Amino acid sequence: MTTSTAVHSDAAPVSTAAGDWPGRWARLTPVLRRPGPFAHPQFTPGDETVDFLMKQCKVLVVGAGGLGCEILKNLALSGFRDLHVIDMDTIDVSNLNRQFLFRPADVGKSKAEVAAAFIMRRVPGCVVTPYFGKIQDKDYDYYQQFNVIICGLDSVEARRWMNATVIGMFDSDSPETLKPLVDGGTEGFQGQARVILPTMTSCYECSLDMLTRPTTYPVCTIANTPRLPEHCIEWASVLEWPRVFGDDKIDTDNPAHLQWLFETASNRAEQFNISGVTYSLTQGVVKNIIPAIASTNAIIAAACCNEVFKLATSSASLLNNYMMFTGTDGIYTHTFEHEARSDCPVCGQARLKMSVNAMWTLEDWIDRLIESPETQLKRPSLRTGSGSLYMQAPRALEQATRPNLQRTLGELLSSGEAVTVTDATLPISLEITVTFVETSEKTE
Ligand SMILES: [Zn+2]
Missing domain, CATH: 3.10.290.20 (Ubiquitin-like 2 activating enzyme e1b. Chain:  B, domain 3)
Known part of the structure; x- marks a missing residue:
């Protein structure tokens, strides 16, 4: 057989009755049909919880990129069957190394639509409804239909908008308007996962000051005592380029400019006995590109999907409320309760x-x-x-x-x-x- 659904024996059509779970869903049984020592006190094990997860729970995935592909796959394989995905982007050839729901033939097509079709082909019974467009196109009515919203975005603006939307549509007189927001973000080897419960926890806007700024190097180091390949590249672009070319600005998309910077930085590195200057590092430094790491996306998406699963089933206590991950130097995570700012313009109580x-x-x-x-x-x-x-x-x-x-x-x-x-x-x-x-x- 040539279709991708024929890989596993459990790819056969699945019964929708929660009472008998064949194949793929059998792994949920031990978690949801009996309580465990670490279960949440309010957890009611049994078929009702299973039914809610598989038949009623509606989850919105915001973003179908590096994190979004992981999130959609994780949720579909965890038993969620009513997924929605929203993304305004189309597939670029540079996405293919990590956005594994896309193939070369999909380049140029909508990420949301291709991702949805892939998941439905691969996980029978799971329905994924795509929306190819902006999150701002949708109103409160649209967002209100979901039980949980999970964001895998790479843009600060889009996250601020989603955060403000979820908090803005919460009406304390109608508890059902409270929509938990699970937010994941990655940057190179670092990432974070968090759970935002409108008005109960801190929100995305509360922690805007935690955003990392682009790395900069002191000019005296660049000019006199370079130690890293990055110092040599900065020397070439910040000091040598203006000296040689005057007012002519560097065009970071021009291969000839990048080649000149690479060669100049390489010569400098040789003088100081520094190794590691490459064309792609040169490109990364001058364009300020932080490479996307597939495994960071996988770790953060997994942490976020755990929270969605816990929100849908009450099977365990939620992340309270911020988990930082860093894989730069070994592997390290730190979880803490990020405090809400009373003067936060989105969730603050100071009126x-x-x-x-x-x-x-x-x-x-x-x-x-x-x-x-x-x-x-x-x-x-x-x-x-x-x-x-x-x-x-x-x-x-x-x-x-x-x-x-x-x-x-x-x-x-x-x-x-x-x-x-x-x-x-x-x-x-x-x-x-x-x-x-x-x-x-x-x-x-
Ligand atoms: Zn806030």
């Missing part, structure tokens, strides 16, 4: 206070929120603890709340009340406490 005139209409106030340098919103939606004031989306809710725009704040709110402001175009959600002030200012 913004704002003085308003009770005679303003809601529309007047929204216009001010858009213009105010303090808030700088684009399309704000507002709600209070008791309900929506004005929602930009979805359309039905917009229509339902539109009449409020002409009502005054005095009719809609009371002084001291808190208003939650969200904006679909920005990764923030603001909690604003309004205070009515007596003012002679007229409604504009």
